[in-house]
Amino acid sequence: MSNVVEHSVLKTRSGAVRGSIANGIHVFRGIPYAASPFGANRLRPPQPVEPWSGVRDALAFGPKPPQPPYPPDVSAILPELASSGEDCLNLNIWSPSLGSARLPVMVWIPGSAFQYGTGATTYYDGGRFARDGVVCVTINYRVGPEGFLYLGERDEDANRALLDQIAAVQWVRENIAAFGGDPDNITVFGESGGAMSIGILLSMPRAEGLFRRAICQSGAAHPVISAATARRVGNTFAEKLGVEATREAIADVFIDREVAAQIALTGDLLAHPDPERWGAEVAVSMTPWQPVLDGDVIPACPMDRIVAGAGAGVDLLVGENRDEWRLFLALDGAIDHVTDEALAGTVAAYGLPIEATLAGYRAAHPSASPGDLLAALLGDWWVRVPALQLADARAAQGDSDAATYMYEFAWRTPQFNGRVGACHVLEIPFVFDTLGLGTESLWGATPPQGLADTMHATWVAFATSGDPGWPRYELRRRATMRFDTESTVVDDPLAAERALWEGVR
Numbered sequence: 001m002s003n004v005v006e007h008s009v010l011k012t013r014s015g016a017v018r019g020s021i022a023n024g025i026h027v028f029r030g031i032p033y034a035a036s037p038f039g040a041n042r043l044r045p046p047q048p049v050e051p052w053s054g055v056r057d058a059l060a061f062g063p064k065p066p067q068p069p070y071p072p073d074v075s076a077i078l079p080e081l082a083s084s085g086e087d088c089l090n091l092n093i094w095s096p097s098l099g100s101a102r103l104p105v106m107v108w109i110p111g112s113a114f115q116y117g118t119g120a121t122t123y124y125d126g127g128r129f130a131r132d133g134v135v136c137v138t139i140n141y142r143v144g145p146e147g148f149l150y151l152g153e154r155d156e157d158a159n160r161a162l163l164d165q166i167a168a169v170q171w172v173r174e175n176i177a178a179f180g181g182d183p184d185n186i187t188v189f190g191e192s193g194g195a196m197s198i199g200i201l202l203s204m205p206r207a208e209g210l211f212r213r214a215i216c217q218s219g220a221a222h223p224v225i226s227a228a229t230a231r232r233v234g235n236t237f238a239e240k241l242g243v244e245a246t247r248e249a250i251a252d253v254f255i256d257r258e259v260a261a262q263i264a265l266t267g268d269l270l271a272h273p274d275p276e277r278w279g280a281e282v283a284v285s286m287t288p289w290q291p292v293l294d295g296d297v298i299p300a301c302p303m304d305r306i307v308a309g310a311g312a313g314v315d316l317l318v319g320e321n322r323d324e325w326r327l328f329l330a331l332d333g334a335i336d337h338v339t340d341e342a343l344a345g346t347v348a349a350y351g352l353p354i355e356a357t358l359a360g361y362r363a364a365h366p367s368a369s370p371g372d373l374l375a376a377l378l379g380d381w382w383v384r385v386p387a388l389q390l391a392d393a394r395a396a397q398g399d400s401d402a403a404t405y406m407y408e409f410a411w412r413t414p415q416f417n418g419r420v421g422a423c424h425v426l427e428i429p430f431v432f433d434t435l436g437l438g439t440e441s442l443w444g445a446t447p448p449q450g451l452a453d454t455m456h457a458t459w460v461a462f463a464t465s466g467d468p469g470w471p472r473y474e475l476r477r478r479a480t481m482r483f484d485t486e487s488t489v490v491d492d493p494l495a496a497e498r499a500l501w502e503g504v505r
Contacts, residue, residue, distance in 0.1 A: 010098060012175045015052040019093075020059055025130045026095045028179070029120075030062030033171035034089040034164065037142060042251040043149060045160060046089060046167040062090035064118035065142050066255045068263050073331045077442040078112075078425070082120040084255075091139040091168055092119055094126035097180040104463045105181040107172055107211070108138040109165055111192030111219065114289045115144045115262070128433035132460050135181035139168040144262050145237055148289040150230035151245055158230075158294035162204070165197055169210045187213035187463040191428055195219025195318075199390060200291055202311030203302035213315040213466055215459065217431070218324060218424060220386035221302040223290050229279030230292040233265075236277070237288075240265050284349050307393045312402060315466040316394060318387050319407030319480075323421030324379035330419040335371035343370045343377070350381055352500065360500045376497075383424075384494070385501045391473045403466060406473040406480040408493055411451055415444050427483070430455040448485050455483055 006021035012031070019028035034046035041047050063085025070078060097103065106129055110117045119138030126136025141147060147161030173183045188211045190198050198214050199221030201207040225233075238245035240261040241253055250258075265288060275283040282288055291298060299305075329335040347357045361373050368376070387406070394404040409427040412418060420426075426442065429435050433456040435447050458481075462468040470489045471479040478492040492498075 008098060009055055010178050012178065013051075014049045016055040017058040018055050023127070023131075024096065025127050026093075026098055026179070027127070028058040028093045029060055030090045030092065031056075031058050032062070032087060032090050033139070033168045036087045037089055037146065037160070037164075038086040038255075043146065043160070043247050044157060045163045061092065061118075061120035062140070063088045064120065064140055065089075065144075065146060066259060067116050067143050068259050068266075070112075070116055078121065078123075079438050080118050080121050082118050086255075088140050088142070089164055089167070091137055091171070092126070093135065093137050093176075093179050094130040095135045095180045096130045096133060098178065099180060100177075101180040102177070102182040102185075103133055103135050103180050104460075105135045105137065105172060105176050105183070105186045106459070106463050107169055107186060107188045108136070109141070109188060109190035109194035109197055110138065111190060111194040111196075112143070113287060114148060114161065114193045114223075114291075115266075115287075117143055117193065122437040123429045123432060123434050123439065125432060125434050125437060128456060129460065132456070134460055134463055135176060135179055137168075137172055137176070139165070141165050141168065144289050145234075145250075145258060148230075148292065149234050149237065149250065150227065150292045150294065151234045151238075151247060152227060152231045153247055157247065158292050159297040162197060162200065162291060162297060163206075165201065166204075166207055166210065169207075173210065184212065185463075186211040187215060189215035189217065189431075189459070189463075190219070191217040192219050192424065193223075196221070196223045197291070199306075199386075200224065200298065200302045202314060202316075203300075203305040204298060204310075206297065208310075211314065213463060214311075214317070215462065216316070216318040216387065216390070217427060218320050218383050218387075220318060220383075220390040221306055222386040222389070223285070223287070224293050224298060224302055225279065225281040225290045226293055227295070229281050230290075230294075232277065232279050233282060233288045236268075237261060237265055240268075303389065303393065306390065307396075309397065312394070312397055315402045315404075315462070316390075317405045317407065317462050317468055318391055319409065320379075320383045320387050321409040321422045321424060321426055323375065323412070324383045324424045325375045326379075326420045327423035327425065329371060329375045329378075330416065330421075330423075335369070335375060335419070338369070338371035338374045340370050343374050346374060346377060350377075357500055360496060364494075364496050380497055380501065385498070388498055391478075392475065395473050395475045404473045405462070405468050405470065406478065407468075408480050408482045408490075409455075410482050410484040411448065413443055413447070415442055427455065430483075431459050432456070451483060451485055451487070454487055 065088040129136035141164035195216035196219035243249040273283040
């Protein structure tokens, strides 16, 4: 048997790259789409890559952005293939055919709460998309304070994470034809923080015209904090570092020290979520690093801009998982210790009437414990309601060249005694068709391959033509594809819970 590894070499605008060929798929890993965001570039918008001479190897994943380690219960189910490093603004490409094929392109924006994440995990292997005629790209972008720290000094330095994402898609538009892709048929897709980023990109003038289609998995256009709140977080972060609250002072801090301060700040927030200290948005969400309404990169509330027509020319597929927040409450048993008082306090924090809301949730979830109800409430606040609001806003605009579609992922994993249900992240290896690539811990030994076949083919169809195969989302019907071992279209699922949130955003 031959041990010779086949390689592909082609030229990008910055220089030539060497990738590998496996099973007929061309794979290029760790290609820089922007310069290293450290040294003179630290805490600044992404800068162009310095061109290189010769041929650059693109055979291994590049570093991921500096970040804290995942909590132990999460890291056990999200294996990553890259360590942190400074040359972290890189991407990976899988293609079935180089040159002039002009195939549809899918660009994956990973999630993980705006604090973690990389485009290099086993679940994000793009080989199956390439097998089925799509050029698949996965990207890194800065997270945590490197991506979202805002001190109010310079408007152009806000929301660096989103500017990284835009730079990556711009790189794809300029270079992907050489990899067999069609720069005029790009679909951005992402999950959790990646999906939320995409929802915001739909509203941003700087992202206009960059992509033709978008898929938001478990996230929409809602997570944005005021500049005043962002400055509070930034000032507190500077206090943790023991430096002045200026870009120059923080940029001089070593990364290890910054990561330690980030961990300390998050722990302080979780222990003492005082709105007077953190700002109401952060105290409620318990997420210190989020996109910032700076008036420039994000010029206005993303949903207000979408309601007014921003992103209307982009086909959209948006959806959620039936039991999103059980992943975070059931894995460590916290779901068993939720009190009625804590549940009522969360309802109040979200601006909902306590008695009517609890009555509505108890009617929709008979026999549910306070922990079960809290998981449903958190999933609705973070994911389901924003997804519905995004779909409703698009549907209210009437007929257009771009369409909106809705889905719900309902398959429940048997792992952890079935307690996490159809939880957050569970749909990802079904979408990528990567079941079995390290998925046993959360998905079990025999997850339904037929469901992966269905979902993966749906994502390919949408990226190719903009039609996933079921009716458009319209307000009169709210048609939603429910993905399970038997997938079917249902109309206006969870209408009772949706009604409880009307008027709340």
